[in-house]
Amino acid sequence: MNFTCAARTDVGIVRSGNEDNYLMLSEHGIFIVADGMGGHAAGEVASEMAVRITSQTIGSLRGLSDEEAGERVRTAIRTANDAIFERTLSEQDKRGMGTTATVLVLLPQRYLIGQVGDSRAYLMREGRLHQLTKDHSYVQEQVDAGLLTPDQARVHPYSNVITRCVGAGIDVAPDIYFGRLEKGDVLLLASDGLTGMLEDEQLVNIMGSQGGPQAWVDRMVSEANRRGGLDNITAIVIRIDSVDSDTGEHPTVSAAASQRS
Numbered sequence: 001m002n003f004t005c006a007a008r009t010d011v012g013i014v015r016s017g018n019e020d021n022y023l024m025l026s027e028h029g030i031f032i033v034a035d036g037m038g039g040h041a042a043g044e045v046a047s048e049m050a051v052r053i054t055s056q057t058i059g060s061l062r063g064l065s066d067e068e069a070g071e072r073v074r075t076a077i078r079t080a081n082d083a084i085f086e087r088t089l090s091e092q093d094k095r096g097m098g099t100t101a102t103v104l105v106l107l108p109q110r111y112l113i114g115q116v117g118d119s120r121a122y123l124m125r126e127g128r129l130h131q132l133t134k135d136h137s138y139v140q141e142q143v144d145a146g147l148l149t150p151d152q153a154r155v156h157p158y159s160n161v162i163t164r165c166v167g168a169g170i171d172v173a174p175d176i177y178f179g180r181l182e183k184g185d186v187l188l189l190a191s192d193g194l195t196g197m198l199e200d201e202q203l204v205n206i207m208g209s210q211g212g213p214q215a216w217v218d219r220m221v222s223e224a225n226r227r228g229g230l231d232n233i234t235a236i237v238i239r240i241d242s243v244d245s246d247t248g249e250h251p252t253v254s255a256a257a258s259q260r261s
Contacts, residue, residue: 005237019035032103033119036050037097053080111178117166118192186239
């Protein structure tokens with residue numbers, strides 16, 4: 001598999017600090033977005049710990065079955081949870097901190113996602129955008145119960161209240177997703193600072209435009225800020241340039257770029 005990837009994180013217009021963190025470990029096909037919470041820099045600490053510990057614990061998935069790979073990702077997120085939760089107990093100024101974590105791993109011909117919170121993963125295929133993950137949030141529970149429509153949930157005053165996060169308790173239950181990949185697919189990982197500001201149609205228009213992943217993430221950040229930039233904004237875009245036979249080899253990256261502002 002060959003792919004092109006790019007990422008960017010931005011403080012936005014309103015916030016004074018950036019509590020988002022991300023990772024592109026392109027040589028291993030591992031990508032993570034984490035959106036921290038807790039204030040007074042604690043959110044930034046939680047998201048950095050989640051990105052670092054999760055990626056280190058995942059290591060290489062070469063030779064593992066899908067079940068084993070999924071369990072490795074689940075364990076990695078739980079390991080980060082343990083470390084963050086322990087720090088909330090031992091450091092007074094870190095109490096209450098936590099983070100979302102959305103982890104994407106590229107496998108031969110397919111993807112694996114582990115997710116906690118409301119940072120999202122999307123797949124765009126043939127001009128159609130598919131949300132691959134399901135938010136762990138109050139408004140999503142209301143949508144599931146038939147009490148809110150998706151449009152109502154988007155503008156609800158509690159739209160940023162999450163029901164599951166990494167570091168808030170003694171354990172956490174990540175959701176695990178698998179799916180097939182095809183040449184031309186575009187994957188997006190994003191914090192809610194992006195998805196809360198841009199509609200799906202706008203994301204499709206950007207990722208369907210000229211320029212490739214770096215131009216796309218730059219335009220996403222610019223558009224989110226133009227519409228108010230109410231939260232920190234983070235996006236990772238991966239374009240699948242070719243999908244080879246299922247040989248078990250690691251994906252290879254044809255271009256990568258990152259930017260923090």
